[in-house]
Amino acid sequence: MALGVIIEELNQNVIGKRLGQNLYNPTGNLLLRKGVEISPRYFEFFVGRGYRSIFLLSNEPDRGLSSVHYNSDKLLATAPYLLKRVFRKLKLEESVNAAQARGELLSLAESILVHVRNTLRVPPKIMELKRAEDYLYQHSVNVAVHSILIGQKLDFHDKKLLTLAISALLHDFGMMFVDDAIVNKTTRLEEAEFEQVKEHTTKGFTHLVRNCFFDGMITIASVQHHERYDGHGYPKSLEGESIHEYSRIIALTDFFDAWTSDRPHRRLNSVEHAMEFIRANQSTIFDPTLAARFVETFG
Numbered sequence: 001m002a003l004g005v006i007i008e009e010l011n012q013n014v015i016g017k018r019l020g021q022n023l024y025n026p027t028g029n030l031l032l033r034k035g036v037e038i039s040p041r042y043f044e045f046f047v048g049r050g051y052r053s054i055f056l057l058s059n060e061p062d063r064g065l066s067s068v069h070y071n072s073d074k075l076l077a078t079a080p081y082l083l084k085r086v087f088r089k090l091k092l093e094e095s096v097n098a099a100q101a102r103g104e105l106l107s108l109a110e111s112i113l114v115h116v117r118n119t120l121r122v123p124p125k126i127m128e129l130k131r132a133e134d135y136l137y138q139h140s141v142n143v144a145v146h147s148i149l150i151g152q153k154l155d156f157h158d159k160k161l162l163t164l165a166i167s168a169l170l171h172d173f174g175m176m177f178v179d180d181a182i183v184n185k186t187t188r189l190e191e192a193e194f195e196q197v198k199e200h201t202t203k204g205f206t207h208l209v210r211n212c213f214f215d216g217m218i219t220i221a222s223v224q225h226h227e228r229y230d231g232h233g234y235p236k237s238l239e240g241e242s243i244h245e246y247s248r249i250i251a252l253t254d255f256f257d258a259w260t261s262d263r264p265h266r267r268l269n270s271v272e273h274a275m276e277f278i279r280a281n282q283s284t285i286f287d288p289t290l291a292a293r294f295v296e297t298f299g
């Protein structure tokens with residue numbers, strides 16, 4: 001019987017257990033192979049990289065976690081670092097950088113799309129171990145992967161899938177304008193701090209359109225992904241289908257990945273818990289049809 005993969009809190013108890021995923025460095029070189037015994041030195045390595053959870057091999061039945069983790073996958077493991085370079089160039093406000101970055105973003109989205117289509121035949125339950133400092137980029141790639149999988153389920157044609165993938169990669173670009181101290185705060189945000197976080201939608205959108213010359217539907221999700229189906233979201237309290245379809249998809253994939261990730265202010269939640277939340281909030285936060293499709297795909 002194939003061994004299952006479980007996710008556990010990273011503490012001394014994992015020493016002597018076996019790693020449940022391959023681990024690559026930002027340039028795609030294999031650092032640690034799946035199945036290797038976690039020595040005290042490896043444990044320190046994980047702690048030093050800022051991980052709070054770890055994938056382990058286990059005798060328990062697999063719950064879908066073994067299918068893929070993007071750190072286990074060379075192309076997807078390098079994608080966040082390519083995206084980081086793109087985001088930095090886009091933020092610089094120099095037209096030459098923006099033009100270059102748009103090209104790099106397009107080829108990154110294309111390679112993720114081709115990769116997802118060719119390798120992820122069964123939708124995996126992708127949970128990823130994220131490092132706090134690279135969370136934004138790892139999260140954005142994961143949101144793109146999940147969004148492509150949903151788009152495929154909805155029979156989107158290639159061009160639409162590509163636009164959706166780029167929108168997903170850019171959805172949280174505006175977080176580049178939020179103070180690190182707020183992003184990394186481990187306690188509850190003050191109201192003024194939360195207001196600053198909310199501005200990532202409008203700031204990101206404005207910057208992408210005015211300074212980076214993105215057009216069309218590519219930027220729509222950056223401003224709309226925190227709108228809610230019932231009209232209680234932000235920044236514009238849009239309702240129902242006046243929120244673009246890409247934004248309604250990304251609202252789901254964004255929630256799912258964030259909820260199943262370790263964050264400075266809370267530990268990760270299980271896939272099951274995320275699905276329960278989506279079911280409980282379909283038609284309030286989420287589009288009911290898309291939420292049902294999401295649960296059917298990943299639940």
Ligand SMILES: [Fe+2]
Pocket residue numbers: 171172200225226
């Ligand atoms: Fe966001």
